Amino acid sequence: xxxxxxxxxxxxxxxxxxxxxxxxxxxxxxxxxxxxxxxxxxxxxxxxxxxxxxxxxxxxxxxxxxxxxxxxxxxxxxxxxxxxxxxxxxxxxxxxxxxxxxxxxxxxxxxxxxxxxxxxxxxxxxxxxxxxxxxxxxxxxxxxxxxxxxxxxxxxxxxxxxxxxxxxxxxxxxxxxxxxxxxxxxxxxxxxxxxxxxxxxxxxxxxxxxxxxxxxxxxxxxxxxxxxxxxxxxxxxxxxxxxxxxxxxxxxxxxxxxxxxxxxxxxxxxxxxxxxxxxxxxxxxxxxxxxxxxxxxxxxxxxxxxxxxxxxxxxxxxxxxxxxxxxxxxxxxxxxxxxxxxxxxxxxxxxxxxxxxxxxxxxxxxxxxxxxxxxxxxxxxxxxxxxxxxxxxxxxxxxxxxxxxxxxxxxxxxxxxxxxxxxxxxxxxxxxxxxxxxxxxxxxxxxxxxxxxxxxxxxxxxxxxxxxxxxxxxxxxxxxxxxxxxxxxxxxxxxxxxxxxxxxxxxxxxxxxxxxxxxxxxxxxxxxxxxxxxxxxxxxxxxxxxxxxxxxxxxxxxxxxxxxxxxxxxxxxxxxxxxxxxxxxxxxxxxxxxxxxxxxxxxxxxxxxxxxxxxxxxxxxxxxxxxxxxxxxxxxxxxxxxxxxxxxxxxxxxxxxxxxxxxxxxxxxxxxxxxxxxxxxxxxxxxxxxxxxxxxxxxxxxxxxxxxxxxxxxxxxxxxxxxxxxxxxxxxxxxxxxxxxxxxxxxxxxxxxxxxxxxxxxxxxxxxxxxxxxxxxxxxxxxxxxxxxxxxxxxxxxxxxxxxxxxxxxxxxxxxxxxxxxxxxxxxxxxxxxxxxxx
Numbered sequence: 024x025x026x027x028x029x030x031x032x033x034x035x036x037x038x039x040x041x042x043x044x045x046x047x048x049x050x051x052x053x054x055x056x057x058x059x060x061x062x063x064x065x066x067x068x069x070x071x072x073x074x075x076x077x078x079x080x081x082x083x084x085x086x087x088x089x090x091x092x093x094x095x096x097x098x099x100x101x102x103x104x105x106x107x108x109x110x111x112x113x114x115x116x117x118x119x120x121x122x123x124x125x126x127x128x129x130x131x132x133x134x135x136x137x138x139x140x141x142x143x144x145x146x147x148x149x150x151x152x153x154x155x156x157x158x159x160x161x162x163x164x165x166x167x168x169x170x171x172x173x174x175x176x177x178x179x180x181x182x183x184x185x186x187x188x189x190x191x192x193x194x195x196x197x198x199x200x201x202x203x204x205x206x207x208x209x210x211x212x213x214x215x216x217x218x219x220x221x222x223x224x225x226x227x228x229x230x231x232x233x234x235x236x237x238x239x240x241x242x243x244x245x246x247x248x249x250x251x252x253x254x255x256x257x258x259x260x261x262x263x264x265x266x267x268x269x270x271x272x273x274x275x276x277x278x279x280x281x282x283x284x285x286x287x288x289x290x291x292x293x294x295x296x297x298x299x300x301x302x303x304x305x306x307x308x309x310x311x312x313x314x315x316x317x318x319x320x321x322x323x324x325x326x327x328x329x330x331x332x333x334x335x336x337x338x339x340x341x342x343x344x345x346x347x348x349x350x351x352x353x354x355x356x357x358x359x360x361x362x363x364x365x366x367x368x369x370x371x372x373x374x375x376x377x378x379x380x381x382x383x384x385x386x387x388x389x390x391x392x393x394x395x396x397x398x399x400x401x402x403x404x405x406x407x408x409x410x411x412x413x414x415x416x417x418x419x420x421x422x423x424x425x426x427x428x429x430x431x432x433x434x435x436x437x438x439x440x441x442x443x444x445x446x447x448x449x450x451x452x453x454x455x456x457x458x459x460x461x462x463x464x465x466x467x468x469x470x471x472x473x474x475x476x477x478x479x480x481x482x483x484x485x486x487x488x489x490x491x492x493x494x495x496x497x498x499x500x501x502x503x504x505x506x507x508x509x510x511x512x513x514x515x516x517x518x519x520x521x522x523x524x525x526x527x528x529x530x531x532x533x534x535x536x537x538x539x540x541x542x543x544x545x546x547x548x549x550x551x552x553x554x555x556x557x558x559x560x561x562x563x564x565x566x567x568x569x570x571x572x573x574x575x576x577x578x579x580x581x582x583x584x585x586x587x588x589x590x591x592x593x594x595x596x597x598x599x600x601x602x603x604x605x606x607x608x609x610x611x612x613x614x615x616x617x618x619x620x621x622x623x624x625x626x627x628x629x630x631x632x633x634x635x636x637x638x639x640x641x642x643x644x645x646x647x648x649x650x651x652x653x654x655x656x657x658x659x660x661x662x663x664x665x666x667x668x669x670x671x672x673x674x675x676x677x678x679x680x681x682x683x684x685x686x687x688x689x690x691x692x693x694x695x696x697x698x699x700x701x702x703x704x705x706x707x708x709x710x711x712x713x714x715x716x717x718x719x720x721x722x723x724x725x726x727x728x729x730x731x732x733x734x735x736x737x738x739x740x741x742x743x744x745x746x747x748x749x750x751x752x753x754x755x756x757x758x759x760x761x762x763x764x765x766x767x768x769x770x771x772x773x774x775x776x777x778x779x780x781x782x783x784x785x786x787x788x789x790x791x792x793x794x795x796x797x798x799x800x801x802x803x804x805x806x807x808x809x810x811x812x813x814x815x816x817x818x819x820x821x822x823x824x825x826x827x828x829x830x831x832x833x834x835x836x837x838x839x840x841x842x843x844x845x846x847x848x849x850x851x852x853x854x855x856x857x858x859x860x861x862x
Contacts, residue, residue, distance in 0.1 A: 027055030028203045033063045036200045040143070040177055041069055045194040048181035050202035052351025056181050057088050057147055061120045062095060064143060065103075071174055073142030075120045078128055078159065080151050081303055082108040083276060083283055088147075089113070089122040091309075109444070110512050125155035129162060130444060133395055136166035143177045149190070150182035150344060151305070152379035152406075158389055161403040162396060164194075183348050186376065193406050207354040209316075209361050216366040223319045223364065224251055228258035230317050230362050231297060235269065238360055240314035241296040245305075245349050247321040247338050249275055249479075252299045259297060268293060274300040274310075277475050278505055286310065302341075305348045314359040318349045322377075327385040327413060334385050335589045335597075342377040346370070379407045386410075387447045390417035391426060394433050395441040423547060424451040425616065443520060449473060452545040457521050459613060460528025461537055466521070467493050468541050470514035472586055476601055477506035485577055486586060486603045487538060529613070539605035540613055542584040547617045549585040550605060552644050556581065561599070564617075564642025569597040580604035610641055617641050622651060624662030632727055633662060656723055663722045664714045672707050676732050681740065686772035687756035688744070694799050703743055717743055755796045763788045763853035770795070770802065776818070780805035783814065783831070784843060787851040792820040806831075809839050809857070824848055 029050055039046045050056040061075050079085035089106035096103055105114030106122040114121060123131075125146075132138065144163055146156060160178075167176045180190050187199045214230065217223075227244060234242050246252050252273050263269050274286035289311035290296040298310055302322050322341050327334045341349075346363070353359025363370070381389075386409055393400065400409050421427045424447060426437030433441065440450035449469045456465025471477065471489050477499075478489055491497045492507055493514070499507045529537065543550055551561035551569060559571040559578050569588050577583060577599075587601035610618050624635045635651035635658075654662075667674055685705055692702035703709075710717070721739055725731060744752065756777075759767040764785035771778040779793060783806045793802050806815040806823070814831055817823045828848055836844045843858040845851035852859040 027059060028053070029055040029059050032200050032202045033059065036060065037064065037067060039198045039200055040064065040067065040179065043198055044175045045178045045197040046180075047187050047190045047194065047197050047199045048179060048202070049187050049199060050181060050183060052183045052348055053207070053355040054183075054202045056183075056202065058091050058095065060179070060181065061092060061104075061145060065119060069174075069177070070142040073140055073174065074118070075143045075145065076128065076138070076141050077120065077122045077145040077147055078125050078156065079122055080125060080148050080153050080156065081276060082111075082124055083303055084148070085122045085124050086111070087287060087309075089120075092120060092122070110509065110516060125153055125159050126444070128159040129155055129392060132159065132162045132166055133392065133441070136162070136396075137170035138163070138166065138176055141176065142174060143179060145179045145181065148182055149180045150186075150348075150376070152377065152381070154380040154384045154386075154389060157379065157381050157405060157407070158392060161405055162392075164404050165396075165398070165402070183351065189406060193404060207356070207358045209350050209354040209359045211350065212360060212362045213367045213370075214362070214364045216369055217320065217364060223247075223321060224254045224258060226364050227251075227255050227317060227319055228262065230364060231255070231259060232262055234315045234317055234360070234362055235295070235297070238315045239295075240357075240359070241290060241298065241310070241312040242315040242317060243298045243300060243310055243313045243352050244317040244319070246299060246301065246319050248301060248323040248336075249273075249277065249475075251319070252301070255299055268295060270294050270296045272296050272298045274298050274303065276301070276303055277509075282505065302345070302349075305345060305352075309355055310352065311356075313355070314353055314357050316350055316353040316359065316361040318346065318361060318363050320346065320363060320365045324380075324383070325385075326383045340373055342374045343370070344376045346373065381405075381407055381409055384413075385446075386413045386417040387420050390414060390421055391433075391437070391441050391447045394421070394427060394431070394437065397432075421447060423617075424448070426451070439522070442522075443517075445469060445473060445517070448545040452541055453517060453521060455544045455613075456541050457523070458526035459532075459537075460525045461532055461541065462518065462521055462525060464490075464532075464537060465541055466514045466517040467510075468538065469517050470510040472545065473513055474506060474510050476587060477503055477510055482573075483577070484571065484575055484599055484602050486542070486601055487535060489601075490538065536604075536606045536609065539582075539584050539603040540609045542586055542603050543605060543609070543614055543617070546584055546586060547614070548642060549588070550617075550641055550644065551583045551585050551602075553578075553581045553583075560596070561585070562644065564644050566643040567597060569599050572598050575599075577602055577604060582607050607646060610646065614641075618646065622658075623648075624651075624654070624658065624665070633659065635662070660719050660722045661715075663725055664719055667714055667718065668711055672710060674731055676734060676736050678737070681737050683758070683772050684737075684752075685740070686777075687752055687758075690772060690775070690777065690800065691752065691756055691796060694796055702748065705740065705743060757795065760793055760795070760802075762786055762793075764855040765853075766855050774803070776800060776803045778803050778805055780807060780811075780813075782807045782809060782811065782855070783835070784809070785853050785855055786820070787845065787848045787853040789853070790821055790824075790849060792818055808835060809842050 036046065036048060048056060061077050064070065065075065079088055085106050085108050089100050089104050093100045093102065093104040098104065100106065101113040101115045102117055104120045105118040106112065107114060107127050108124050146160060149156060163178060178194065191197045191199055227246065231242060231244060244255065246255060252275065256271055256273060259271055270290055272286040274283065286298050287310055296312060298313065320341055321338055323336050323338050325334050326337045350361040353361050389409060400414060418427060421437065426434060426440050426447060428434055436454065439454055440447055443450040443453060445453065449472055453465050453469050456462055467490055471486065471493065477492060492499055493510055548563065548565040550564045554560045554562060557578060559574065561569050561583060563569055563585065569585055571578060582605040583602045584605045585599055585602045588597040588599050619640050621638055621640060623638050624633060627634050635654055636648040637651055638648045639646040688702055688705050692700060692704065695702060717739065721734055741749065757770065759769050760779060761767050762781055762785045766785055768779055768781045771780065779802045781804065792804060794800060795802065801818050804817050804820060805813050806817065808814050814835065815823060815827060832844045841857050843854060
């Protein structure tokens, strides 16, 4: 057996797990942790015949790891070592090491929180920080704490680039075992600075050709997604021509098993491979023969937008930790080279670690699983807790889908949803489809929505064409067969998992309109209405806009349900990629829970009058409306309040003097201790929040928008100051202040501190800066020239006289020679004229 760096620390790892129930293992790329650690621990006394669960972040990595472990034992997969992944499993009665994906563990924990018969859970590649990994770890720790005392359940977190200290603290200061670096050195070749907006494919093709010329061995190319893989594949195929010694192999999660094996397995004798991969190749799989890496430095990640309720794929720069992980692929088998398509200076600007998925993902599935577990996020231990806004939005969606009770627990429907291995939207579609006697169609639709579009790039967005492909009515084109096969397999899996008996079948179940109805169960917020007949722009029930980038046959339909949409950064509207036509009459027939009836009172700004309607709506879309007659006074006043709140206080007849009054009150309030304030909060925000209290009594006679201008706003607001505050306001925050010249100068309270703008000559003889509010507030002086232009701004008049006045005097004396500029301003007579009056 070949020696690997991890072998040196295996004794320390065994000892750590013997002494403690949780351990962190840091092992750089190529150390061999995935292959060696489970086998090294299989016969430890503390395991006592129990099994080991090892989690991998992706299906490809899980299957590859199980096959490698089994080969180390000279066995077939399914004997001592097995795996469980979505759509596939190979385990047997003698299986002791089970490699699973993270989502599989989270669902297993729901059925068996104690994980009976399992002695060790290994979280491999934990640095990737997948949402399912974070959830599985939180549930594992919680279930262990509640239900496992003896024998104990041990937890091992291991990764190539790990924040070990943070994880150690999460696991009660668990010991950290560290393995040495990769076996072989990797040289780094830097590229020219990557330009914003640059297409990466030409540079990737050129660098691959350069690497093939300069280096022996196979090449692994990291690209952000399938589209880039396809274009680079085409560019390389054209450049290499008929060369039989170069084999081009794509590698991503949507390929069938045979294509994935071709990318991973050794190339035939005399042949070099160029593997074009997404970040799936960052995981623990070893691609045989690779000693050169070409890294585009980009990745495509799903990012959930709580504002729109939608997830879009964003292409972004990778983190330094990912760059290290990728480069390590070149040094697994021998000394290697990594070509990075960015500069060394740009590398220093990269983030140290990628943001955890829990910070930017749709949390609906996590919220459903936590509700099934019976906890809130605060009840569990997280390395990074779910963001409050995204989690709240996830629970709102679950309520819309009928999964949550008013108190927060799961309904019976919610419990059924949680048992299905699908996103809550898809689970709701499946269950409602079963209830309507449309199980087969629902399972086919769910399979299409659960995988990447099997006709990605097709001319039309109509999901009916995908259903025809799935049902065999259309023949799959080259490159589509793998996706169609997986979708059919997933549809069969869903059929086997639907429990219970169907409800009353709908009439004419073969009618194509039921496709749109089922999609609307999953995406009620994406029911969409055409803005103009025949146009490509639609308004969604969630208030957003979406459009077809190119003419599409679906544009003949005034109503759609959109299953897949997205936008690039900087685009305002979403692009429609997958949809079905929708019959709005079905909202009453089978989707009545999505229809609301609201009374809308809106001011017609063109006519200046109140319009009142009773509307039937789905989200923000109006299905029908009828006028409301004979509105009572309270309803009409509330409509006015809502209008003011939406438009803002500037709708009311403010005057500059009244704004100054408001600022004077705010100043005195700010000078009081917070715990003993007597001055009310009359800020715009506070006034908007309390319109019902202070404005509503005066709105009964407002019948048109023009009537707002007739309100005596000054009296209305001044009535909010109880006695004796009005007198104190004039005393402590006066409108004007007398100065030595005898003038009364207006104070400007719109700034903080308040400003006294006064000609310099009017302050002769005044030693210190004026104060108000019983001396608590120093004014800011704008000292003006005779032409009333500022010459100095100060809150320290004494210092100005002492240090700055002499220079200012020289300048003013030259510009205003007829004016009085004494040498000693403190003993001079103040004047509002050019010179003081003669006595």
